[in-house]
Amino acid sequence: MSTIICKHCGDDSGFYVKERVTGTVAVYYTEEGKYHEDQTDMYEHLSHVGGKKAYCSSCHKYIGKSEDLIKS
Numbered sequence: 001m002s003t004i005i006c007k008h009c010g011d012d013s014g015f016y017v018k019e020r021v022t023g024t025v026a027v028y029y030t031e032e033g034k035y036h037e038d039q040t041d042m043y044e045h046l047s048h049v050g051g052k053k054a055y056c057s058s059c060h061k062y063i064g065k066s067e068d069l070i071k072s
Contacts, residue, residue, distance in 0.1 A: 004069055011058035017051035017066045 005012045023046035028036035054066040063069070 004063070006056040006059060006061070006063055008061045008063070009056060009059040011056055014057045015054040015063055015066075015069060016057055017054055019051040020049045022047050022049075 003012050004015060006015075025042035025046065027042065028039065030036050051066055054063050054069050055061065056063050
């Protein structure tokens with residue numbers, strides 16, 4: 001497996017994509033009113049749009065199409 005290296009800054013720590021997320025979530029709290037730690041289910045019913053461009057996690061410059069960089 002090859003490592004993705006930013007052509008601008010040389011960083012190899014990864015990349016991110018920008019997506020527009022819409023939907024409604026339920027945020028859970030404990031009986032003491034504190035934020036419940038396990039909130040992973042809240043993301044299941046959200047809609048994601050975009051994410052076609054990839055940006056370096058370090059310098060935030062465009063590094064390519066996300067479909068070409070994301071491994072299955």
